[in-house]
Amino acid sequence: MRTPALLLLLAATPAVSHPLGRDEYSLRAGIEASDEGVRVVVMGEIPIADVITGLGKLAGGKPPTKAHQAQWTEARLDELAKGQTVTVDGAELKLEWEPSRSALNGRAVDGFFVYVVQAAVPAPLLDDDITLVLNDQAWTAKPMVYSADVRAKGPWKLKESSAPSDWTSDSATRRLTVRFVKGEVE
Secondary structure, X not given: OOOOHHHHHHHHOOHHHOOXXXXXXXXXXXXXXXXOEEEEEEEEEEEHHHHHHHHHHHOOOOOOOHHHHHHHHHHHXXXXXXXXXXXXXXXXXXXXXXXXXXXXXXXXXXXXXXXXXXXXXXXXXXXXXXXXXXXXXXXXXXXXXXXXXXEEOOOEEEEEEOOOOOOEOOHHHHEEEEEEEEOOOO
């Protein structure tokens, strides 16, 4: 799967712009409808201190190796992917979540390690008026802030969205609901 342009938008606002402390995690969601279907991108950011602590435990108190780093990254990507569910018009879809090919994935950026997963809802699964719900249950026990971006391209128009206009600590944002329609919006 190609890296969606939406990821570039999510990544364009670096961790330094967070309205949060260095002990908070963040989740960013991106949803984009286009001729190809709907792409969903979820970016999680973990404070560097938490990653260093986790790597130390994984390495048994010894200096972590590249193999430990790879194992840690794979586990975080797996947690992030398994935390996502998507429904379209009330029906849960079994999507294939995969790590993004973004150069940011598994790397430290401005005080946080970045982990990005993505999935696609193919166009044949969509009718002309859809309600999509992304329910993100990754890392629920962590202090968290949330943001989201929703876009429509081509024949799609965004009719409704529960995406916040700015960063928020409201955990209700974990459930992002969007409605896309083809053609003109009333």
